[in-house]
Amino acid sequence: MTAPTIQLVAPGECVANCTQANCPRGTQPIVEFLPAVSNVTHKKRAAMLKILAKLGELFDDPDCAALLEELGVVRTKTCETCRLILKKSQANPNTKIGACKRKWFDDLKPQLEEMGCVECGWNGIDAMTLEHTDPSKKKRDKKGDPVSLGDYIKWSSLGGPEAMQAEFDMESVVPMCLNCQLMAPTHNAMKLKIDPDTLPTVRWCDDPAAYNKKRSLTERRKKQDYVDGKKLEVGACAECWMKMVPFGSEYRPGHSGYPHAFQFAHRSELDKGRGVAKVVNDRRSYDTSKAELDKEMGRSRLLCMNCGKVETDERKNAPGPSEEEN
Ligand SMILES: [Zn+2]
Ligand SMILES: [Zn+2]
Ligand SMILES: [Zn+2]
Structure with a gap:
């Protein structure tokens, strides 16, 4: 592996190197380093195309250095040909x-x-x-x-x-x-979680580990309850017949399920922050996270896990338009 570099050689003309040590193509036009059209890299690709459009208008400009640095973050490390060769060998x-x-x-x-x-x-x-x-x-x-x-x-x-x-x-x-x-009884999500209220109340100076545990469980529970409440307000999958019922109540396989069997799915692959589940599970408090939760739920619609997976697969090669000009 060689270190990645990018150079502006003429107005709107950028070259970069392939980091694959034995790549015979070496330094090539920057488009060889565009992230693929896929639901993992849609966002990076869109960001890179924007930077390249800006660069096209600039040369010998103080802003160029900053743009080239941004390019270095979103470009792929290896060239498109090297990536195709790898993909082919994985398919062989x-x-x-x-x-x-x-x-x-x-x-x-x-x-x-x-x-x-x-x-x-x-x-x-x-x-x-x-x-x-x-x-x-x-x-x-x-x-x-x-x-x-x-x-x-x-x-x-x-x-x-x-x-x-x-x-x-x-x-x-x-x-x-x-x-x-x-919804299988063996699934972790179906087991009763520790209720943070049952943990002893301790001061941080007496037992920091016990204090932190109670605090983080309490905050995670608050975030989860908030998100589950929003899910129950919607109450059904936007694509199929699956209805939502509160955790612990009666349900019918193939007809209804608990909130954890549904997800807030982003309407566009290009308008995505961290997923709602990630925000719920990190260490930050409910008060700090609420705005981020509202934003991510706002750019999403509710889908059951089956429909969510089908949509993710369909979007693999087509991110769909951004609603936020991303
Ligand atoms: Zn290469
Ligand atoms: Zn569904
Ligand atoms: Zn089923």
């Missing part, structure tokens, strides 16, 4: 990752979709997963984290397609949609 079934990718997309995933969800019968594309009725049998990576079958890159070092098939064939494994998986 003769490589380890390629074989696992093919196993998932051409074999196991279509089978899952055809079987449909055991709980509600959902068989829409892209929201199906495997549920372990015995979580202790779930495949784990070296760190001990569970590995889902769709995570094909990880399976390339965990036994490859044969191990994926063995996991798929296990008797304790059933096809389930994301909504029902989130």
Whole structure:
């Protein structure tokens, strides 16, 4: 890996280098370093196109240095050709990752979709997963984290397609949609959380750890209650028939679910801050976070997890227009 550099060589003409050590193309026009059209990089790509448009009008201008620095943050490190070569090798079934990718997309995933969800019968594309009725049998990576079958890159070092098939064939494994998986009794979100009010009240100077724990749980609970209240006000998925009922009340698989089985999904991939869940789970207080929560919920609509996943996949190569000129 070589260090990334960018130079302005003429008005509106920028070059940058590929950091891939053995790249024979070396320094190339800046467009070779545009982030791909994908839902992970839409925002960076749009930002980079804006900077390039501004740069086109400037040369020998004091603002150029700052713009070039911004470009350095959003550009990709390797050139488009190097990225395509990598992508191709990952798709080649003769490589380890390629074989696992093919196993998932051409074999196991279509089978899952055809079987449909055991709980509600959902068989829409892209929201199906495997549920372990015995979580202790779930495949784990070296760190001990569970590995889902769709995570094909990880399976390339965990036994490859044969191990994926063995996991798929296990008797304790059933096809389930994301909504029902989130409502399964074994799911963490379905377990009762510690009520911060039951923790002893201590002063910070007496026991800082206990004080901080009670404080952060209390604030997280406040943020979560606020967001869940907003979700319940909306009360249903904007795309399908799924209705929301308060946590702990009666529900019907495939018809209703608790707030955690729904998400605030951004209306445009380009108008996104941190996700609502991230803001809820960080360490900041409810009072500090409320404005950010309101802003992110305001640029979103409510979707059940199944519809959210379908939309995310559909947007992979099409971010949709920004409503905020981002
Ligand atoms: Zn390259
Ligand atoms: Zn289901
Ligand atoms: Zn839905």
